[in-house]
Amino acid sequence: MDFTLSKEQEMVRKVMKEFAEKEVKPIAADIDKRGRFPRENVEKMAKYNMLGIPFPVEYGGAGGDDMAYVIAVEEISKVCATTGVILSAHTSLACWPIFTYGTEEQKQNYLIPLARGEKLGAFALTEPNAGTDAAGIQTVAVLDGNNYILNGSKIFITNGGQADIYIVFAKTDKTKGTRGISAFIVEKDRPGFSIGKIEDKMGIRASSTAELIFRDCIIPKENLLGKEGKGFKIAMSTLDGGRIGIAAQALGIGEGALEETIKFIKERQQFGRPLAKFQGLQWMIADMATNLEAARLLVYRAAFNKMKGLPYNKEAAMAKLFAANTAMDVTTKCVQLHGGYGYTKDYPVERMMRDAKITEIYEGTSQVQQMVIAANVLK
Amino acid sequence: MNIIVCIKQVPDTNEVKIDPDKGTLIREGVPSIINPDDKNALEEALRIKDEYEDVRVIALSMGPAQAELALIEAVAMGADEGILLNDKAFAGSDTWATSTALAEAIKNIGEFDIIFCGQQAIDGDTGQVGPQIAEHLNIPQITYVEGLKLEASKVRAKRRLEDGYFIIEAELPLLITATKALNQPRYPSIRGIYEAFKGDRIKVLTAKDLGIEEYKVGLKGSPTRVSRSFTPELKAGDLVMIEGSPKEQAEGLIVKLREARII
Incomplete structure (x- = not known):
């Protein structure tokens, strides 16, 4: 090791x-x-x-x-x-x-x-009625000569509206469930492709989260990614890797908040001494640092497995579950340690707390990660 | 065109902490960086390389084996190769012995058009090595440069002074020392990092390789002796508030400064 x-x-x-x-x-x-x-x-x-x-x-x-x-x-x-x-x-x-x-x-x-x-680039799987239940997507792609005709809409697409190239998932065979889903590469200027609502979010506010609308959008046959019917597998394996990225994002948010907080409590004086000298607060810092280190090891382990060509489905889910949970917990406590200042926009920890929340939701909610982990552990 | 950039690996003084009991620097675990002014020197060389064809940029350093990382970073930023002077014989060199060794290495490289150095290092703060190299090589030097234009076989440089600047023209080959105002150094690219670690982009040379007599470098070749190093005691001065109108305050200040024989 x-x-x-x-x-x-x-x-x-x-x-x-x-x-x-x-x-x-x-x-x-x-x-x-x-x-x-x-x-x-x-x-x-x-x-x-x-x-x-x-x-x-x-x-x-x-x-x-x-x-x-x-x-x-x-x-x-x-x-x-x-x-x-x-x-x-x-x-x-x-x-x-x-x-x-x-x-x-x-x-x-x-x-x-x-x-x-x-x-x-961007990745478009989620639809109004298909979030965690990704197999329930209703966007359809029908082969017509040398083209697929795409109809439907996607929501909550990260980089939506800003991206040039989208990986879009659609049903090519409604009778086959997950095996009827295919993946397509769609450029932003394809006729029939437009951007709908841009979400006004709690956190990661400067990132673009958009609705994508496809109305008789013509996609050349060559833009089918992988084979027809393999879209669900492509989506799931892509999300396995994506989770490591989001776990790393969550880890970074937590680490960033702790760094800011350590700086703050060393300077902020109450009762004639810096906050960092109070044992009760030291214990909070110790727990946060320990949890972040544990998150970091899980994230790096998942990345290591991916890099070495080892399985990483469970490792990525564990890393994301734990890192997101830790980010939320750490940023909440960091706001607490800043007191009233932490609740203002003069300090970055309130932003970090808002940003942390999404890591428990996107690219598979924490509950989806638990499903993935349980499926691995119980098999 | 050959450009040589002298760089020094230094401890990141932003990260240096002071031992509260001994009053000395805690160097353990302090990351090493390329001396900031040397990055400006390197950036200027890389800008010339971006602008003109057939420019070769060689980063040159003297230091312990780990200084190789500074040269790799220079290559990752865009330098073509790195040369590290690494030999026990160089240990303990002062600025004179260092510039002697670097000048020999430059002669060993052969042809060059411009040598860039940073104006000074954040650890030693002497600002001597660059000018000394120019003297060893008997070439013109322009120090404290904050603007540079290359025109055929000469340069036009803006040289900073305390209360103004010179515009100086000089013929190549010459030595330039760079200030922070000269440019904004680029970052190493991620691809550059992975490529810089591959293969043999860094050459390590010893005193023998350069044919330098050992008495000219290292402690033996260093006329400077450090007789004592200490942390100056912090003296808390008496605080006097001078009150009144601005005019009265100014007059009061002059009186105090005269009393203290400062003016």
Whole structure:
């Protein structure tokens, strides 16, 4: 057993940390307040190959690995969970399925610009009546000559409206349940594809969460990702990896909040001494640091398994369940330790607390993670 | 065109903590970084490389084996290669011995057009190594540069002064020391990091490789002796509030400064 990161991964952490502190942190509060999508962050990340970290150089990637990617999401999320999810959804949910299931032509046409960060990606599975019950999607794709005709709508799509390339799931055979679902690569300018409502959210407010509408949207047959009927499997395996990204985001949010809080309680004086000198508060800090370390080990373990080609379905679910839970718990306590200040927008912990909540919901709620874990443990 | 950038690996002074009992720096666990001004030096070289064809940027450093990481980072930022002078013979070098070794390494590289250095390092703070290298090589130098234009075989540099600046023209080859105002250093790219660790982008050279006589470098070659190092005692001064109108306050301040023989 070896807990050390490679030299490359260590340097990636150092660079991501510096990048996050200098480029992302200064605008994090403002973009949250305005709900403004940070296009400049996307462009800067693209410049330094941060939008294609685990993919080979020949496909536009950085030639890095899954651990480096997880570290990048963690470091960015320490200062801005919005930018963390933009990075995570793009890499795990859009680039990865094309890299894994795409034809060589699809990789050339779509993965290369995505991994280079010239284009932004999104993943569209959820519908008004199909969230956790993903098999219940009603969007349909009908083959017509050399094209599929797509009809239906998607909701809560991260990067929706901002992305250029969408992985869209639709039923190609209504009689076959999960085996009747197929995956498609859809560019934003396809006729019949439009963006609907943009959600006004509690947290990750600067990320774009949108409704996608398909009305007789024509998709060339070549844009079918994987085989017809394999869409559900593609969606589930993509989400397995996505969960590691979100777990890393949750971890980063918690770590970021704790860092801010440690700084605060060392300075804030009450009863003639800094808050950090009170044993009752020290114990809270100790528990938070311990839980975050445990979350970090679970997240890194899941990333390690993925990197080594080992199974990671259970590990990813455990990492996300625990990291999200920890992020919510830690950020809530961090607001508490800031007292009244923590409840104001003068300090970042209230934003972090709002941001943490979504990690218990998207890419599989905590309850879905428990289902996945139980299915693994009880089999 | 060959550009040589001298970089130094230094402890990140933002992360350095003071031992409250001994009053000394706790260096353990303190991350090492490329000296900030040296990053500006490197950035300027990389900007020239971005702008012109056939520019080779060589990062050069002297230090312990772990300084290789600073050179790898320089390569990850875009330098073509790194050279590390690493030898027990170099240990304990002061600025003179360091510049002697670096100048020999530069002669060993052969042709060069510009040498970039940072204006000074955040640990030693001497600002001597750059100018000394130029003297060893007998080439022109422009220090404290905050703006630079390359024009054919010469440069136009804006050299910072305390209350103004010079515009200086000089012929290549020459040595430039960079200030923070010169540019905004780029980050290493993630791809750059993975590529920099591959293969043999970093060459490690010893005193023998450079043909330097050992008495010229290291402690033996260092005329500087550190006689004592100490933490200055913090003296809490007496606080005097000077009250009255702004004019009265200013007059009161002048009186106090005169009494203290400061003016």
